[in-house]
Amino acid sequence: MKNIFSFCIVFLILSCQSRKYNQITYLNRVNEIDSIYRLKNDTLTSLVMYKKLFKKYPPHNSYLIDEYQNYLLLSDKYHQDFGGKESLYKLIPLIAPNWKYDKMNTDLIALYKKNGIDSIEVENKVTEWKKSLNKKLVDSFSIAFFRNQEFRMPKYIEKLQTANDKKNAQLIAWTISHYGYPSLQKIGLWGNNDIFMPMGNMLNHMASTNNILYPYFKEKILHYVKTGECTPDDYAAMIDKRAFIEGRGQEYGTFSNMLISDSVKVNNNRKKIGMPSLKHSRKIYKDYFKA
Numbered sequence: 001m002k003n004i005f006s007f008c009i010v011f012l013i014l015s016c017q018s019r020k021y022n023q024i025t026y027l028n029r030v031n032e033i034d035s036i037y038r039l040k041n042d043t044l045t046s047l048v049m050y051k052k053l054f055k056k057y058p059p060h061n062s063y064l065i066d067e068y069q070n071y072l073l074l075s076d077k078y079h080q081d082f083g084g085k086e087s088l089y090k091l092i093p094l095i096a097p098n099w100k101y102d103k104m105n106t107d108l109i110a111l112y113k114k115n116g117i118d119s120i121e122v123e124n125k126v127t128e129w130k131k132s133l134n135k136k137l138v139d140s141f142s143i144a145f146f147r148n149q150e151f152r153m154p155k156y157i158e159k160l161q162t163a164n165d166k167k168n169a170q171l172i173a174w175t176i177s178h179y180g181y182p183s184l185q186k187i188g189l190w191g192n193n194d195i196f197m198p199m200g201n202m203l204n205h206m207a208s209t210n211n212i213l214y215p216y217f218k219e220k221i222l223h224y225v226k227t228g229e230c231t232p233d234d235y236a237a238m239i240d241k242r243a244f245i246e247g248r249g250q251e252y253g254t255f256s257n258m259l260i261s262d263s264v265k266v267n268n269n270r271k272k273i274g275m276p277s278l279k280h281s282r283k284i285y286k287d288y289f290k291a
Contacts, residue, residue, distance in 0.1 A: 027274025142191030
């Protein structure tokens with residue numbers, strides 16, 4: 001009897017672990033809801049759907065969509081219950097990486113103030129978040145992002161920049177092996193001396209044919225798209241960059257100046273990693289940069 005009980009406990013634990021959600025499922029749901037809001041102009045329906053989604057999944061801010069932030073702002077605008085302080089506190093880690101600019105969002109600051117959270121409290125929580133970052137990785141990637149552009153701008157010196165890219169590839173591989181993917185929640189977006197650290201930019205340079213680690217990154221980083229630690233856009237741009245270098249058609253349509261011969265296939269590829277369709281994506285870009 002005791003053995004049966006122990007087996008049941010182990011089975012339940014393994015079952016719970018196996019039910020860990022795939023972030024791509026969440027992202028495709030976000031894309032569906034965002035298209036209702038953005039393409040069909042049905043804000044209230046999208047808010048109801050988002051409310052159900054955030055009860056099932058931890059909140060997230062997807063690239064350029066910022067679904068959780070927009071859900072809170074639009075809920076307030078349309079006098080819908082979004083959970084008040086508790087929900088606003090959940091947003092802080094999502095906006096903390098780029099707080100130096102997000103704190104200029106007057107609508108967001110006003111929403112916090114309206115719900116009894118002043119700017120000082122938000123600043124303090126952002127400071128706590130920064131302290132939670134991996135200092136060793138922040139130091140390493142601050143150096144790596146300097147290397148990432150050292151001989152690329154303003155004048156490209158191929159031999160020296162290739163050597164730097166090799167060092168950065170080795171750092172990414174070492175980080176993955178020891179800490180997992182260097183996500184925003186591990187290294188942030190702004191490193192030492194305010195150096196800008198967008199991982200998408202560095203991954204783009206990992207697509208070089210000189211990089212022997214590219215096949216490893218292609219396979220391994222897809223895993224981190226599924227966990228939500230790497231954005232599908234960053235991953236897709238790396239894959240499309242390699243396709244461009246090799247003279248092949250792009251898989252995900254991330255290069256707007258490259259002809260797409262089969263948009264149905266590209267849209268299917270995009271959905272497989274949680275990206276919005278080409279049409280939806282164009283609308284997202286238009287809205288984001290118009291704002």
